[in-house]
Amino acid sequence: MEIVKVPSPILRKKSEEVKKIDLRVKGLINDMVKTLREAGGLGLAAPQVSHLLKIIVIESKGGKNKHGEERPIIPLTILINPKVTKCSRETEKDHEGCLSIPEIWGIVERPKLVTIKALNEKGKSIKIKAQELFARSLQHEIDHLNGILFTDKADLSTLHKIGPDGEIIKIKL
Ligand code: CO
Secondary structure (H helix, E strand, O other), rough: OOOOOOOOOOHOOOOOOOOOOOOHHHHHHHHHHHHHHHHHHOEEEEEOOOOOOOEEEEEOOOOEEEOOOOOEEEEEEEEEEEEEEOOOOOOEEEEEEEEOEEEEEEEEEEEEEEEEEEEEEOOOOOEEEEEEHHHHHHHHHHHOOOOHHHHEEEOOOHOOOOOOOOOOOOOOO
16 A cells, blocks of 8 residues: 655544444454555554545564664554553653654654553453653554654754764755
């Protein structure tokens, strides 16, 4: 699937709840997982592939990120109609990027711990308590379902690209 990039207006729309996990939804989820893996990203939300539905997929195979930091492994997580039900007062700042805003990174401050309620791909109600990168990815992807991008929350003075030799190149949006 093609990943929608900024400034596409679809990225600013609110997604709708999934009413029924039918074959169409299952097909979309499979395509999203494939697209996420091909793009080498950490997470993908349905609006990023032009579907305004509350579906997100997250996966981390570990290894180093673009900043040379070790990423934890996050098993494939498929969530339908996810909602943040709790978040910690304690926050954490870290780099974020987005497949819809290619090659741009910035520091975003977010709650360190979150609790999420959602349905899994089988329609079973689940609750997830997440921390660190997993918590960050969940918040980033759920933001997409509300038309929010990480650049809305980032410290704009930290926005940068990474050059061919790993050098930080400051940018202004
Ligand atoms: Co994103």
